[in-house]
Amino acid sequence: MINLIAVLVAIASVLAALGHVGYLALLNNAANKRAGGAPVAEYVRSRWPIAGGATAASLLAWLFTSGSTGMDILAIVLAAGSGVVSVKALQSTQAKYRSGG
Template identity: 50%
Template sequence: MVALVAFLVTLAAVLAAAGHAGYLAMLSSAAKKRAGGQPAADFAKKRFPIAGVGLGVTLLAFLIAAGGGVGADIFAMILGAGGGLGSLKALQTSQSRFRNGQY
């Protein structure tokens, strides 16, 4: 039962982190195609390391959950939840910058 919960938590975390990285990739691509989009492309370029770390942490948690016992599953859930929540917050911050017209 713990393994199933760990799998679901870490899977959700990986999806959140991948969503943040994907959002930045789409933002960067769109900004490069528009005249005057360089500030947005620069912003996305600065945020890519944050998205990469978040994705790496959540993937590590997913791998730990896939191969461990109860103790490893609990550690993977904590690690995955932290990485997923951090990625979700970073995604919301990135989106709010562009909704408010700051770039």
């Protein structure tokens, strides 16, 4: 049962991390195509290490789910932490560059 929980938390964490990476990629692409987009592109470059680290941690957590119960617990903690970091970073970036009303 704990393994199933660990796997689900790890998958959710990977999805959150990839969502952040995808948003940064779209933002960077739009900034590079637009005149005057250099400040946005610079901001995106500063956020890549956070996105990459959270993605790597969530993938490592998913890998840990193939171990014992102790590794499953470690995977839950690691995946939850990286998932929270990814979601908070994504929300922060979206709030900074949200357009519309």
